[in-house]
Amino acid sequence: MPVQLNHTIVSATDRDATAAFLVDVLGLEPAPVYGPFRVVTLANGVSLDVMRTTGEVTPQHYAFLVGEEEFDQIWGRIKSRGLPFWADPGHTRPGVINTNDGGRGLYWSAPDGHNLEIITVPYGG
Structure with missing residues (x-):
């Protein structure tokens, strides 16, 4: 079997709130x-x-590869909740998305400061 990522542990000061945030x-x-x-x-x-x-x-940092429709849905939930988002991992380009590698991407923060990212095309195209 080739090597695959199965799971990772996300540390949180409030387990239930962080999981609910991610799911939501x-x-x-x-x-x-x-x-x-x-x-x-x-x-x-x-x-x-x-x-x-x-x-x-x-x-x-946790990055999620999503389709165009899912990107729009997630971006809509980020905006409707008034969550700040950025085009870059250093959070220097607020309120915009990136178009890296011909796709779309954005970053936002989770509880406890985890840096979340959605992209529609993997880096490197």
């Missing part, structure tokens, strides 16, 4: 509890296992 903005199924995790499952079977931490959260 990305338009995913509710995240069930599995042990100490809320499991946010993506269409390709990879899961973001959200776990509560009592320590400081080190923000991470």
Whole structure:
């Protein structure tokens, strides 16, 4: 079997709120509890296992490849919630999307500062 990403752990000060935020903005199924995790499952079977931490959260970057229709839906939810978004990972181009590699992309922040990204074309085309 070739190497595939199965899951990653997302640290959060509020496990349930972070999982609900991801599910809500990305338009995913509710995240069930599995042990100490809320499991946010993506269409390709990879899961973001959200776990509560009592320590400081080190923000991470999570990028999601989506279709054009899903991009519009997610972007609409970001705007309707009044969430700031940027065209770049350094958050220096506010309120616009990028058109890198012939697709569209944008970044926004999750609870605890995680840097989220949606793109319609993988980097490098």
